[in-house]
Amino acid sequence: MAATIFYILSAVALIATLLCITRRNPVHAVIYLVHAFFALALMFYLLGAPLVAAWEVIIYAGAIMVLFLFIIMMLELAPDESEHSTSTWKRWTPVLLLALALVVCTLLIMGIESVVGKEGVPAYYASPRDFGYALFKEYALAVEVVSFQLLFAAVGAFYVGKKEWRRGGRK
Amino acid sequence: MIVPLSHLLIVAGIMFIMGLACTLARRNLIMILIGVEVMINAVGLTLVGGSAFWQQIDGQLVVVLLMALTSAEVSISLAMVVYLQRRKGTIEADRYSEMKG
Numbered sequence: 001m002a003a004t005i006f007y008i009l010s011a012v013a014l015i016a017t018l019l020c021i022t023r024r025n026p027v028h029a030v031i032y033l034v035h036a037f038f039a040l041a042l043m044f045y046l047l048g049a050p051l052v053a054a055w056e057v058i059i060y061a062g063a064i065m066v067l068f069l070f071i072i073m074m075l076e077l078a079p080d081e082s083e084h085s086t087s088t089w090k091r092w093t094p095v096l097l098l099a100l101a102l103v104v105c106t107l108l109i110m111g112i113e114s115v116v117g118k119e120g121v122p123a124y125y126a127s128p129r130d131f132g133y134a135l136f137k138e139y140a141l142a143v144e145v146v147s148f149q150l151l152f153a154a155v156g157a158f159y160v161g162k163k164e165w166r167r168g169g170r171k
Numbered sequence: 172m173i174v175p176l177s178h179l180l181i182v183a184g185i186m187f188i189m190g191l192a193c194t195l196a197r198r199n200l201i202m203i204l205i206g207v208e209v210m211i212n213a214v215g216l217t218l219v220g221g222s223a224f225w226q227q228i229d230g231q232l233v234v235v236l237l238m239a240l241t242s243a244e245v246s247i248s249l250a251m252v253v254y255l256q257r258r259k260g261t262i263e264a265d266r267y268s269e270m271k272g
Contacts, residue, residue: 002173017209036209
């Protein structure tokens with residue numbers, strides 16, 4: 001059962017990615033990529049990584065993709081949709097089908113009691129407690145390095161994104 | 172492990188190649204960044220699959236560090252997109268040809 005859901009989810013993820021990379025409009029590409037991330041999050045859950053699945057939805061689909069949408073709309077990069085040749089239904093059908101597949105898979109995963117391996121043994125499952133112990137004991141130095149990197153990225157983004165490039169300098 | 176590792180690696184490989192094709196073929200800076208995102212997620216799927224296959228938690232930890240790295244990369248590259256749009260007035264990668272490359 002879990003293996004079947006996994007294959008359906010991988011098909012959904014691959015189709016959504018394929019549709020994403022072929023779109024002309026960046027907004028449509030971001031929407032399809034969010035579908036692919038949701039499918040990937042469910043796959044992570046099936047592989048015994050519930051915390052990573054939650055962060056996939058929160059960070060990737062929630063934060064990073066919204067940042068992309070924000071930049072696209074701020075710079076007005078999306079082409080004009082008013083003289084679109086294809087009908088509304090033709091544009092909405094793939095999105096709705098992918099979303100329906102994701103919802104059905106989510107309900108099925110909620111329905112199965114525990115994710116069981118191929119030979120009937122319970123699959124590997126990392127609880128958030130084990131995860132936190134390993135992250136802050138063995139990988140404490142990596143966490144510090146990554147936090148420094150996030151700080152540098154924030155400073156760099158602020159510097160690059162400033163309106164005035166150099167005070168009194170070029171323009 | 173609910174599925175064989177090879178199937179999972181095939182899915183992740185196809186997804187990585189799609190991201191690579193998007194990065195190489197598209198000329199819009201936003202689409203290039205989206206291709207990079209797809210590639211990073213394919214790598215994350217490989218790491219979580221390896222974590223499930225060898226029953227070790229380290230793969231999932233690396234995915235979390237990868238997410239932090241991705242958010243740093245996306246924030247600074249989108250700031251550069253905003254900067255280029257302001258300075259050059261376009262985000263098509265082929266238009267940046269001042270150096271006559």
